[in-house]
Amino acid sequence: MAAGDFEARMTGYLNGAAACLALSIGRETGLLKVFMEPHEPMTIPEIASKTNLKERYIKELLGCLVTSNIIEVDEASVKYFVPDEIRSTLDSTLNSIELFDYGLARKEDLKSCFAIDGPNGFAGQTKPGYGELLKKFRCTNIDNLIEEEFFKHTPDIKTKLESGIDFVEFGCGLGPVIIELASRYPNSRFIASDYSPEAVAYVTKAIEEKGLKNIKAQKADLYQLPDEWVGKFDVVYIRDTLHDLGQPLKGATEMVKVLKEGGVMIIIEIVLKGDNHRENKEDPGAPLLFILSASICVPESLCQEGGIGLGCTSGLKSLKNIIYQSGIPAANIETHELATLSCKFVCRK
Structure with missing residues (x-):
């Protein structure tokens, strides 16, 4: 594999990890809950009102999810939505994200198992x-x-x-x-x-x-x-x-x-x-x-x-x-x- 191709692949992995982190935060804060039910496209203030979360942090997290092509935004970049046809897939993905979070929570336990004298x-x-x-x-x-x-x-x-x-x-x-x-x-x-x-x-x-x-x-x-x-x-x-x-x-x-x-x-x-x-x-x-x-x-x-x-x-x-x-x-x-x-x-x- 050429160095340039490898670099592109690694960048993709890092961006994927960023998207996973954003999904994890969105799931745990309740931000994504408003997108998992049938909805009309929503502005950030509308999302903030529905979730009781701060607009500035919503904006940044949505930035990650939009540029990761997970959440859609209208042509004016004002209203955000998840298309009906992908909502169930996103929901099942969030369950996998939760399992991944559990694995991450066991990172220190796992590191100790690698050691020759570890558990x-x-x-x-x-x-x-x-x-x-x-x-x-x-x-x-x-x-x-x-x-x-x-x-x-x-x-x-x-x-x-x-x-x-x-x-x-x-x-x-x-x-x-x-x-x-x-x-x-x-x-x-x-x-x-x-x-x-x-x-x-x-x-x-x-x-x-x-x-x-x-x-x-x-x-x-x-x-x-x-x-x-x-x-x-x-x-x-x-x-x-x-x-x-x-x-x-x-x-x-x-x-x-x-x-x-x-x-x-x-x-x-x-x-x-x-x-x-x-x-x-x-x-x-x-x-x-x-x-x-x-x-x-x-x-x-x-x-x-x-x-x-x-x-x-x-x-x-x-x-x-x-x-x-x-x-x-x-x-x-x-x-x-x-x-x-x-x-x-x-x-x-």
């Missing part, structure tokens, strides 16, 4: 707000999520949920998905499981507040699940969690054990298509995933005893190797690409 890693739950962040990031559209992850490739699950089955989610976090399923399918029985006592307590409270009788939250060790669970569940579900496990193969094997004969295990995972850095060079989503993996996923895995540090960038081949060794015959495993950087494994016992 192996750290758990996400040690930072306040982590569970809420994941809930928001994972469930921007719960209806679409349920359709894509449960019914699109496995329509039999919907019929079974309506009739009544045993369903468990591992790594449920604050439980948005399984609580929603329990509310929709009262004939089925659900267990929301997580290693975090705080998460389990949160889910228990949420269940009580909703008055649901067909679901309970339970702390469980995914490396040694209760004997009474062996062969119990019709559906086992785990989302964006397998790569965070210190010993993912052991966890996957335990999940297969608690699955009934004829049951279905659904694994949703973040996936880079390439299996090494060279193969991922042209993937536009790779840089963000690598830094999030370094600051969230790898430390989560390595802080566990015997953790291998798989992370969310290990590639499809590595994930398949783990899942294929879990006890499900290879012929009974389907792989489906979902949204960008997301993959669904359907494993029938």
